Amino acid sequence: MDELTTSARRVPLEAGAGPDNPPCPACGEPLFGWLAEQERLGAPVSRCEACGLGIVGGSRGSEEALAALDRLGNQDHARIVDRQSFACSVGGAGWAGLEPGAHYLFTVEAVRRLVAQRDQVVRRRRWAAGPSLALTWQTLLNSVTFGHNVALAAFGKGEAAPADESWQRRIDALASIVLAIPAAIITLPIELSAALFRRGAVVDLRFELL
Ligand SMILES: [Zn+2]
Numbered sequence: 001m002d003e004l005t006t007s008a009r010r011v012p013l014e015a016g017a018g019p020d021n022p023p024c025p026a027c028g029e030p031l032f033g034w035l036a037e038q039e040r041l042g043a044p045v046s047r048c049e050a051c052g053l054g055i056v057g058g059s060r061g062s063e064e065a066l067a068a069l070d071r072l073g074n075q076d077h078a079r080i081v082d083r084q085s086f087a088c089s090v091g092g093a094g095w096a097g098l099e100p101g102a103h104y105l106f107t108v109e110a111v112r113r114l115v116a117q118r119d120q121v122v123r124r125r126r127w128a129a130g131p132s133l134a135l136t137w138q139t140l141l142n143s144v145t146f147g148h149n150v151a152l153a154a155f156g157k158g159e160a161a162p163a164d165e166s167w168q169r170r171i172d173a174l175a176s177i178v179l180a181i182p183a184a185i186i187t188l189p190i191e192l193s194a195a196l197f198r199r200g201a202v203v204d205l206r207f208e209l210l
Helices: 003-007 062-070 086-094 108-116 129-142 152-153 166-178 182-196
Strands: 033-036 045-048 055-056 077-080 120-127 202-209
Touching: 003 120, 062 077, 077 108, 086 129, 086 182, 108 120, 108 202, 129 152, 129 182, 129 202, 152 166, 166 182
Parallel strands: none
Antiparallel strands: 033 045, 045 055, 077 202, 120 202
16 A cells, blocks of 8 residues: 555545545545556546545546546446456556546446436446456456556557566566466456456446436
8 A cells, every 4th residue: 555545544534625635526525545646647546435436636526527427438328447346456556447548437336426416327237247357357467567458458458558668568468478367267256256246347337317
């Protein structure tokens, strides 16, 4: 756990929103530091301890968050990479959901609160098996590579943050090949139990008007 998280955790929730703890755009509770600035993200990451929403850098509020959600589907469905998944708990800063360009890191609860602001409810949630297995597999590989998300990007899925040095990129390519199958074997029980506890890595949500 990094210093930012440790120091932020000393602030009690009831301290309320302030310049250092702006309100969560989904539920209004104060945001707290989660991860120190990562080079590939360009900003520190904060999170809401009530609904779990994660935010890279700042937020302009719920309209911006809803627009980001709509880009993951449209106004009646979205596929989110869940920040409250087992994969995220296991991966921390190496979680494959933290790809370059990420801004809002949704959870099912955060989505529920956000869509309620436009009089919608989450009618259905479904574990997206294939994408979840791929994301957890990549999260495990991220713990041994210099770069981030290099294996999935090699398959044309998502965006990688390759390592700076060419020798590191060569090691990453080799590690991804050699460890592909062992990582897949570990992925299976993690992600299947995650699905069982409704903490799968990728979730499809469907919304309806109240
Ligand atoms: Zn919140």
